[in-house]
Amino acid sequence: MAAGKASVFIGLDLGGTDLKYGLVGPNGKILVSRKIRARTDVGQKVLVEQLRSAARELLSIASEKKWRVGRIGVGSPGAVNFETGKVFGDSPNIPGWEGVNLKKSLRMAGIPVYADNDANCVALAELLFGAARGSKSALCVTVGTGIGGGLILDGKVYRGSSFSAGEIGHTTVVFGGKECACGNRGCLEKYASVSALIDAAKGRGYANVQALTDSAKKEEQPAVELIDRQAAYLGAGLASAINLINPEEIVLGGGFVDAYPPLLKLVENEIRQRAFPAALLTLKVVKARLGNEAGVVGAAFLGSK
Ligand SMILES: [Zn+2]
Structure with a gap:
């Protein structure tokens, strides 16, 4: 890359466990990639300093390399005010994170800074370079410890009136069901996240997700039943969202979708049984394409679209 001609972008992806960060080229390719353990247990100051030192390193x-840095972007758990950069909703994964101003914290060398919720970064990356490329409307769902969602409307990330759109994981799927950290009961992520699946699997004698998926691949019970049930909850939650927004695409991602590829079809079948028929005419249910890199890539492109 010639000096001064093209910009590179800094993307920081803060999670409950790791801080991933990197330099991303204008085509969405990661040029430099790093990962460290995020210090989420010792208060705001230390974690902010980790972010700053990651940005300085990049x-x-x-x-x-004589590359010009055009932007610094950071994705964080919790609710993030996209305009001010302030984290205003606490995340169970990072206690005490509420109140930190990510934009101010990362201001350095006169470079524009952007901050957003991590699921929105994933959606933006899939929109620009992945499975939702060219889509006018999509819901990008990551099934992990929780269930994250980022919404694309009119070809842009839709953040909502108070920056909390797309929270599909907190759709009620069981009236009066299990208590969720958000304050509601019966949220989708209490039944269909990987954490929920592990809990259910342990109760049925499986040591971990690997043991469960190995058994399900051999079509053994109760593995098949457990995963069918998770897919049914996911499909039911997604069908409600589909009825509301009539998207072109559902983009499903997260480690478990990769570990057990048949899940995608199971979820799609459930969606097709439940959603309003007219909303299914153009719907595509596809696998996320950017995997683990989506958070860094999306963060690096915040503010570009
Ligand atoms: Zn909830």
């Missing part, structure tokens, strides 16, 4: 790499 700035110095870019400077060595």
